[in-house]
Amino acid sequence: MQRLLIHLIAALGTASFGWSEIKMEGAKGTLEKGNQRFAEGKAIAHGWQQGIVNKTGALGQTPSVAVLTCADSRTPAELIFDMGVGDLFVCRNAGGFDTPEVNATFEYGVAALGVHTILVLGHTKCGAVTATLAGTPVPGNISLLTKALEPGIAKVRQEHKDLSKEDQLNHAVEALTRYQMLELLKNSALLQKAHAEGKLQIMGAVYDVETGRVRFLD
Numbered sequence: 609m610q611r612l613l614i615h616l617i618a619a620l621g622t623a624s625f626g627w628s629e630i631k632m633e634g635a636k637g638t639l640e641k642g643n644q645r646f647a648e649g650k651a652i653a654h655g656w657q658q659g660i661v662n663k664t665g666a667l668g669q670t671p672s673v674a675v676l677t678c679a680d681s682r683t684p685a686e687l688i689f690d691m692g693v694g695d696l697f698v699c700r701n702a703g704g705f706d707t708p709e710v711n712a713t714f715e716y717g718v719a720a721l722g723v724h725t726i727l728v729l730g731h732t733k734c735g736a737v738t739a740t741l742a743g744t745p746v747p748g749n750i751s752l753l754t755k756a757l758e759p760g761i762a763k764v765r766q767e768h769k770d771l772s773k774e775d776q777l778n779h780a781v782e783a784l785t786r787y788q789m790l791e792l793l794k795n796s797a798l799l800q801k802a803h804a805e806g807k808l809q810i811m812g813a814v815y816d817v818e819t820g821r822v823r824f825l826d
């Protein structure tokens with residue numbers, strides 16, 4: 609019944625999210641519309657959870673879109689894109705970067721679940737990127753994060769050294785997002801093959817934690 613209601617709402621043009629129903633060519637538009645609803649305080653996905661929980665629990669998951677983003681508490685992908693249970697296959701760590709485990713997770717999503725779109729989502733005011741840019745020593749295992757993020761932002765430190773810290777950070781977030789898009793492919797023959805065959809697209813975007821808006825990169 610809940611699915612019927614969602615289909616009805618989608619047919620009326622007021623919603624375009626939905627469990628396993630995001631088409632490859634329409635993925636960006638669907639995400640953009642969801643983010644628009646979220647940023648305008650018109651989110652609707654989370655009112656329908658119970659019916660979808662029952663269906664996905666019984667029938668399994670078939671998410672179409674995977675997201676690599678930061679562990680930052682301000683970047684919950686399902687909220688930002690007004691998506692519900694069963695819609696997004698999400699990996700998060702501080703900074704939002706590829707690791708063997710993240711890469712394997714996305715391979716699983718593409719090979720076994722039918723994921724056709726991977727979105728790398730950076731965000732403004734990222735603490736992990738800020739710490740990496742600063743280059744000052746960090747305690748404990750946190751250095752694993754800054755070491756992993758450094759290659760993606762090293763050029764920014766060189767090329768934009770005259771900019772303010774805030775502008776440098778914005779450049780670094782975008783550079784890191786683009787870098788991670790390439791890393792996901794570089795580190796996976798399986799993802800490369802799917803990409804070459806037109807079965808996988810990789811997108812990048814930056815989320816503004818102050819406005820709630822997502823800006824897709826070219």
Ligand SMILES: [Zn+2]
Nearest residue numbers: 678680734735
């Ligand atoms: Zn962050």
